[in-house]
Amino acid sequence: xxxxxxxxxxxxxxxxxxxxxxxxxxxxxxxxxxxxxxxxxxxxxxxxxxxxxxxxxxxxxxxxxxxxxxxxxxxxxxxxxxxxxxxxxxxxxxxxxxxxxxxxxxxxxxxxxxxxxxxxxxxxxxxxxxxxxxxxxxxxxxxxxxxxxxxxxxxxxxxxxxxxxxxxxxxxxxxxxxxxxxxxxxxxxxxxxxxxxxxxxxxxxxxxxxxxxxxxxxxxxxxxxxxxxxxxxxxxxxxxxxxxxxxxxxxxxxxxxxxxxxxxxxxxxxxxxxxxxxxxxxxxxxxxxxxxxxxxxxxxxxxxxxxxxxxxxxxxxxxxxxxxxxxxxxxxxxxxxxxxxxxxxxxxxxxxxxxxxxxxxxxxxxxxxxxxxxxxxxxxxxxxxxxxxxxxxxxxxxxxxxxxxxxxxxxxxxxxxxxxxxxxxxxxxxxxxxxxxxxxxxxxxxxxxxxxxxxxxxxxxxxxxxxxxxxxxxxxxxxxxxxxxxxxxxxxxxxxxxxxxxxxxxxxxxxxxxxxxxxxxxxxxxxxxxxxxxxxxxxxxxxxxxxxxxxxxxxxxxxxxxxxxxxxxxxxxxxxxxxxxxxxxxxxxxxxxxxxxxxxxxxxxxxxxxxxxxxxxxxxxxxxxxxxxxxxxxxxxxxxxxxxxxxxxxxxxxxxxxxxxxxxxxxxxxxxxxxxxxxxxxxxxxxxxxxxxxxxxxxxxxxxxxxxxxxxxxxxxxxxxxxxxxxxxxxx
Numbered sequence: 001x002x003x004x005x006x007x008x009x010x011x012x013x014x015x016x017x018x019x020x021x022x023x024x025x026x027x028x029x030x031x032x033x034x035x036x037x038x039x040x041x042x043x044x045x046x047x048x049x050x051x052x053x054x055x056x057x058x059x060x061x062x063x064x065x066x067x068x069x070x071x072x073x074x075x076x077x078x079x080x081x082x083x084x085x086x087x088x089x090x091x092x093x094x095x096x097x098x099x100x101x102x103x104x105x106x107x108x109x110x111x112x113x114x115x116x117x118x119x120x121x122x123x124x125x126x127x128x129x130x131x132x133x134x135x136x137x138x139x140x141x142x143x144x145x146x147x148x149x150x151x152x153x154x155x156x157x158x159x160x161x162x163x164x165x166x167x168x169x170x171x172x173x174x175x176x177x178x179x180x181x182x183x184x185x186x187x188x189x190x191x192x193x194x195x196x197x198x199x200x201x202x203x204x205x206x207x208x209x210x211x212x213x214x215x216x217x218x219x220x221x222x223x224x225x226x227x228x229x230x231x232x233x234x235x236x237x238x239x240x241x242x243x244x245x246x247x248x249x250x251x252x253x254x255x256x257x258x259x260x261x262x263x264x265x266x267x268x269x270x271x272x273x274x275x276x277x278x279x280x281x282x283x284x285x286x287x288x289x290x291x292x293x294x295x296x297x298x299x300x301x302x303x304x305x306x307x308x309x310x311x312x313x314x315x316x317x318x319x320x321x322x323x324x325x326x327x328x329x330x331x332x333x334x335x336x337x338x339x340x341x342x343x344x345x346x347x348x349x350x351x352x353x354x355x356x357x358x359x360x361x362x363x364x365x366x367x368x369x370x371x372x373x374x375x376x377x378x379x380x381x382x383x384x385x386x387x388x389x390x391x392x393x394x395x396x397x398x399x400x401x402x403x404x405x406x407x408x409x410x411x412x413x414x415x416x417x418x419x420x421x422x423x424x425x426x427x428x429x430x431x432x433x434x435x436x437x438x439x440x441x442x443x444x445x446x447x448x449x450x451x452x453x454x455x456x457x458x459x460x461x462x463x464x465x466x467x468x469x470x471x472x473x474x475x476x477x478x479x480x481x482x483x484x485x486x487x488x489x490x491x492x493x494x495x496x497x498x499x500x501x502x503x504x505x506x507x508x509x510x511x512x513x514x515x516x517x518x519x520x521x522x523x524x525x526x527x528x529x530x531x532x533x534x535x536x537x538x539x540x541x542x543x544x545x546x547x548x549x550x551x552x553x554x555x556x557x558x559x560x561x562x563x564x565x566x567x568x569x570x571x572x573x574x575x576x577x578x579x580x581x582x583x584x585x586x587x588x589x590x591x592x593x594x595x596x597x598x599x600x601x602x603x604x605x606x607x608x609x610x611x612x613x614x615x616x617x618x619x620x621x622x623x624x625x626x627x628x629x630x631x632x633x634x635x636x637x638x639x640x641x642x643x644x645x646x647x648x649x650x651x652x653x654x655x656x657x658x659x660x661x662x663x664x665x666x667x668x669x670x671x672x673x674x675x676x677x678x679x680x681x682x683x684x685x686x687x688x689x690x691x692x693x694x695x696x697x698x699x700x701x702x703x704x705x706x707x708x709x710x711x712x713x714x715x716x717x718x719x720x721x722x723x724x725x726x727x728x729x730x731x732x
Contacts, residue, residue: 051258075237138255201236219245228461364665481508513553525563548587549576672706
């Protein structure tokens with residue numbers, strides 16, 4: 001049924017179909033953002049990985065005969081899955097198979113139809129054997145056939161082995177996007193310090209697995225240890241079981257998640273705590289695609305454990321049989337179903353899900369697809385169709401030439417779904433030469449000198465003690481931490497200040513209070529800041545604060561935001577309730593967050609256990625999408641926890657002077673385990689005005705230990721030993 005295509009001729013080489021192909025390719029190139037300038041394909045052999053399936057372009061059964069099916073199959077680095085690209089003319093290439101370089105990817109019967117199957121055939125110069133590589137950035141391409149103008153395609157975006165690939169009208173979907181990964185990786189990795197582990201596809205699976213297991217054994221229950229790790233996978237495909245423990249960030253080094261495909265699992269379990277995931281903190285999985293063994297994966301976590309910029313080709317469970325207590329899924333695609341199980345509260349932002357099942361107290365969805373509609377409180381789903389203003393977290397990646405860069409995503413407004421679904425995330429790439437790489441042993445003076453010289457910071461995993469404040473003064477500075485890099489201020493200094501300038505990005509850092517009280521840990525903008533940064537806001541991504549737990553820590557206020565238009569993209573601000581140095585008079589801390597700036601937007605805000613107000617919001621135009629709070633566990637008695645004549649302090653205080661504020665999906669819980677007779681008068685305190693609005697609120701008395709009398713002001717509630725859970729749909 002197959003026939004050898006005729007030799008090239010002037011007519012075939014300049015056919016109408018070829019012109020259409022060139023036109024289609026040009027259109028695709030025109031649509032690509034500026035960072036995705038054309039990059040050269042590898043000069044040697046490469047694997048070609050489909051973004052929708054994570055499977056490799058494969059010659060069936062490693063055959064080399066004419067008519068051999070070109071299919072997708074689980075990547076195995078065999079010769080049948082290694083391809084080279086030989087230029088023909090006008091930017092087109094033939095795609096040669098390693099096992100017989102005279103055999104190329106060919107459209108059967110010189111067809112121009114959709115779904116025409118692909119095969120191997122001896123190269124004869126036919127237009128149906130030539131493909132235009134359309135650069136998608138970061139080593140990803142579409143391939144447009146010269147004869148038909150149609151794209152190399154995984155039919156119906158199948159994830160199955162042995163699916164024969166076809167050509168299909170170009171549509172920009174993941175089914176037509178292929179990551180091209182050189183078989184021989186570049187050895188010229190920069191020195192990122194002793195706690196960064198980089199894998200590439202040329203390494204054996206056993207070597208990779210052994211290193212992963214070694215890190216996990218050390219970090220599985222290492223809740224307050226000083227070890228920190230960033231585990232990074234270069235573009236390509238891996239067979240691995242990646243179990244993510246404390247202070248471990250696992251990330252792919254591609255421009256999109258589909259550049260790195262893991263066959264196996266990237267998961268967080270709670271075996272160390274008998275299935276109870278309520279202390280699975282401080283970890284992250286980012287920028288990877290996963291083909292889960294058995295069809296599903298698990299991310300059983302609580303606070304400070306982002307599942308970000310991930311593509312899971314299967315189902316996702318958010319618990320491990322016992323309780324789990326809060327998490328953050330952002331800029332991710334889950335092809336299957338997310339099952340929240342016993343997860344108590346969760347935020348899903350700018351993601352695309354196959355479906356969602358499960359609920360408990362407070363499930364919030366913002367700017368996401370495939371999620372439930374609002375039905376709070378039964379079930380307690382709160383859905384906001386669009387995210388008003390977002391910037392995704394900056395990330396490290398390796399470009400097509402093997403050079404490390406940091407990608408800084410653009411601001412998006414009124415957005416839904418992921419930033420990378422089209423294969424071309426919008427933003428700017430910064431070469432590593434513009435970064436000062438902070439490694440263990442660095443001093444605050446050295447870091448400040450780099451900032452003063454106009455450099456960005458790439459902070460590698462470690463714990464860094466600061467004897468002076470880190471001062472970020474230049475607009476658009478990027479401070480990117482890897483592996484939960486931790487700053488500890490000594491002698492009562494503020495750990496970091498940010499000037500009232502445009503576009504600073506702070507990401508991936510843990511600020512841990514020192515033993516001498518700091519008035520603040522981080523200040524964004526000085527007191528009195530008033531400049532508008534609407535066009536280029538400062539943003540904080542996966543920025544965590546801790547007062548006590550690892551040791552005695554003291555800080556009056558953890559984070560003060562004075563600048564306008566700041567975006568908070570997942571923060572856990574925690575006065576420790578367990579660990580070392582914990583007690584009412586030990587790890588003293590008044591307030592977690594104070595917002596003085598106008599038009600500040602927070603997504604995924606977790607603030608817990610502070611001794612006065614948890615959050616104080618003084619600026620106008622504020623917005624919060626998901627708030628999770630536990631009041632302090634440890635007031636020794638009511639007299640020790642009074643706000644004047646009011647019992648206790650609210651979890652979320654909007655100042656009386658505020659005229660506009662919006663908050664969606666707020667939960668506040670009490671567990672007064674030192675003295676269960678303690679009462680909080682209210683969870684939320686706010687002016688009763690039409691433009692200060694709250695949607696979907698819940699209070700819980702955990703085990704009936706203590707009382708929250710009202711949800712907002714004197715409305716709603718109580719939560720106590722009789723009625724544990726109280727819901728309020730709207731206020732006012």
